Amino acid sequence: MxxxxxxxxxxxxxxxxxxxxxxxxxxxxxxxxxxxxxxxxxxxxxxxxxxxxxxxxxxxVHGNSTKLVEGYSNQFLQDFLALLRKTHGEKQISANKFYQEYILNKDHLHLNSTKWNSLTSLINFLAEKGCCKVEEEAANENDEEAEKRYTIAYRDMNGRKPVEVRAKNRKLGKTNASKSTNRLLEEQIRRGQEAIKRQEEMKAEEEKHIGHIERPKKESETRGKIRIKLSASKKTTKMKGISKTSLKVSSKNIFKRTRS
Known part of the structure; x- marks a missing residue:
């Protein structure tokens, strides 16, 4: 030829x-x-x-063809996910569109050398393993024979968390922080109430103890009882004194009269 x-x-x-x-x-x-x-x-x-x-x-690979295909599959999956994370992150993108971006590099590892026969089987595997978030695109109602189309989003399984999980954890952290502050305030209020109650109990015990202590006796109580004399007795003494003198005077007069 x-x-x-x-x-x-x-x-x-x-x-x-x-x-x-x-x-x-x-x-x-x-x-x-x-x-x-x-x-x-x-x-x-x-x-x-x-x-x-x-x-x-x-x-x-010691003549094991399955191991050879498995090696190609792991390498393809690693390159596929690395490009998805680098170019689109955790945003949703059409699976077919991203695959066209992946094969732009002529030196890429091809899908026909892996254990997946089609792109759909690869997407189903990614959904089962949880490597990507897979959603089915809404098909046209008029086109009944249209093939299923999927959108994929990268989901990091090695440290970095998806956007939804991070947002959920952020919200959960805020609620936990508010709960902790409320718990701290409640604890402080409880301690304050206990301190006030303790002070009131101590004050009541002190007053009770002071009431039992005997007061010192006054001087009047130590010296003895005081006897009060009525004024009538004084008058009687005076009257008695007067009567005695008058009696003496009267007796002298009587003797004088007898002598005279």
Missing amino acids: PRISYGEQKYQEKSRHRRGLQKTKYYCQICQRQCIGENGFKCHIQSDSHIKKLKASLEK
């Missing part, structure tokens, strides 16, 4: 096919080679170079 020259129409058609991205199902991950169509891909996987590289890759 003659070689196609540079300026021919067939050469331009092939070069047009090579521009941009090709179908991932015709990409050989082991050889890192992109084939144009199905026929080219079949010819490639039957070539000696592909078979040699395949044997070398299997020797690294």
